[in-house]
Amino acid sequence: MRFSGREVRDLLVAWLALGLAFSLLYVPVSPTTMGETLTSSLFLGEFALSLATVGVAFLxxxxxxxxxxxxxxxxxxxxxxxxxxxxxxxGGFAGFLFAAPGAVHHRGYITPREHGLIAVAGPLTNVALAAVSLGLMVTVAPDVGWRGLFINVLLAGFNMIPFGPLDGRTVLDWSPAAYAAAAVPTVGPALLLFFGL
Structure with a gap:
């Protein structure tokens, strides 16, 4: 597996920017206290937590x-x-957040099945991370575990929406049966988390 210098830079910038954005969402910053807040132990702790959960989940x-x-x-x-x-x-400064940090671009000949498997790999990775986060939540690191569980369930479910450029559209175009099977561990937990269905 090779990474170009540009790719490493982009991954690092995306990871840090996502950590900052989510930290700003959880620790509001006003223009008059910006310097004080951004260097506070509360903000720095939140930044570390966001890097370890949100940043890792996205990347x-x-x-x-x-x-x-x-x-x-x-x-x-x-x-x-x-x-x-x-x-x-x-958006983090303003108190709302929509995060789309970038994407993996690939080229070369692939079959529809291979394209579908490439697409579903991201959401299924979030399912695996959600399971790890659940384990952390109920054992040694409740805060880290809960944040990791929340963001990974959200990412898995959102990305499997069969619309536009999202992964779910690619999977559904390849195989409705594969989409249905993948929706159970991705969309299902997201619906349970947000709507209690």
Whole structure:
């Protein structure tokens, strides 16, 4: 598995920007106390927690796409979307957040099945991370576990919505049966978490 210098830079910037954006969401910052807040132990603790949970969830989701794409002979690299990252940080300051840090772009010939498997790899990685987070939540690290569980369930479910450029659309186009099977561990927990269905 190879990573170009640009890809490493983009991964690092996306990871740090997501950590900052979510920290700002959880620890509000006002213009008059910005310097004091950003250097406080509360904010720095929140930043570390966001990097370890939200940042890892997003980036491992994208890297799962890359691993499977490379497995099928694709040239694949992560590219950060700096405009969307800036919007995420600005949204954190404003008290709302939409995060789309970038994507793995791949090229080369693949079958519809391979394309579907590349797409579903990201959400299924979030399912695995959610399971690990649940274990942490009920054992040694409740705060880390809960944040990891929440963000991974959210990412898995959201990305499997069969719409537009989301992973779910690609999986459904490949195979409705595969989509239905993947929706059980991805969309199902998200519905339970948010709506108690």
């Amino acid at each position: 491992l989701h994208e890297l799962a796409h890359k691993v499977v794409a490379v497995r099928y002979g694709q040239h694949a690299e992560f590219r950060a979307d700096f405009g969307m990252l800036a919007l995420a940080v600005a």
